[in-house]
Amino acid sequence: MEFTLDIALVRQILAQEYGRAREDIGRLGPLPALEGSARRHDEQIASAPDVNTLACRSGCTWCCHFTVDVRPAEVFRILDFVSQSLSTDEQERVYAEVRENSRVIGLLAESERATLNLKCPLLSQGQCVVYAARPQSCRNYHATDVAGCQRSYEEPDNLDIDPEFAPGVYQAGGAHVEAFSNAMRDAGYDERAYELNSALNVALSQAQARERFLAKKLPFVGLSGEEVDTQFDDLA
Ligand code: SF4
Structure with a gap:
């Protein structure tokens, strides 16, 4: 478009x-x-x-099954929100889904991951349980036609779908x-982009991850992130 x-x-x-x-x-x-x-x-x-x-409305969750990129600061903010705002049972559910999604993702090649519909572990009963702390990429959704999002979900291998926005x-x-x-x-x-499940999983399992981030080091040992291309660099 x-x-x-x-x-x-x-x-x-x-x-x-x-x-x-x-x-x-x-x-x-x-x-x-x-x-x-x-x-x-x-x-x-x-x-x-x-x-x-x-077209984005509460309860519409097609995009919550797509790959989500997060930055390290967002990972720690989400984990703080989960531990401070969710019940113990809900925290356990989130952590279990994070571990299981990470296991599944770890078995796949990069190309397979991009076309896998995997429910976000932070989605429960049609709602984002960390809505106030959701990542910037989730805040930025700008679809104007639900049919395009639904089609992307139903045809994950079709990269020609170009939803209206x-x-x-x-x-x-x-x-x-x-x-x-x-x-x-x-x-x-560190402002690299990491896959949400993998980054949450590593942050939960590496006690020093937050300390490393705050010391301006790479926080997630063994997990590679991607430098994100700037879109508007020549306008800054
Ligand atoms: S963080 Fe929230 S809004 Fe983003 S994909 Fe997960 S459930 Fe959906």
Whole structure:
């Protein structure tokens, strides 16, 4: 789907969020900074001119079966939310599903993983149990037609499906995430993207992972993340 980039708006979001995030990361640390950025992220999307065209609704969960990328700060924020907000039984369910999904993913080749519909361990009875702490990639969904998401679920091998989306939401959310990521990276923190289940599993099993992250080292021993290409780099 083609659209016209609102260069002035993207530049404004990149500059504003980068400055705010750098200040918060330095003053408060990366995890509180992420929390503040997530609040601004939601506000940014809510004020996009085409936000009312979004098809995303509570209870619609097609995208919660696709691969989710997370950054280390998001992994620790999710784990904090799980331990502080969910019942003991629900925590055990989440941890068990994380372990089982990681085991399944570990048996697959990269190409097979990309086309596997695997229920997110944080999805329960049609709801995200960490909604307030969900990753940026989940906050950024911008579909305007449920049929496209459903088709992607039903035909996971079909990479030609190109669901309709809201360009204003896409640009606002994308620029916001990119600005925060740039600020984290420039402050020295790992901003590689990791697969959600694998990263949660390693963070749960490696007691020093958080300490390594906060010391600006690679947090997850034995798990490789990917440097994410910047979309709006030439506008920053
Ligand atoms: S974290 Fe929440 S919103 Fe994201 S895929 Fe999992 S259940 Fe869905």
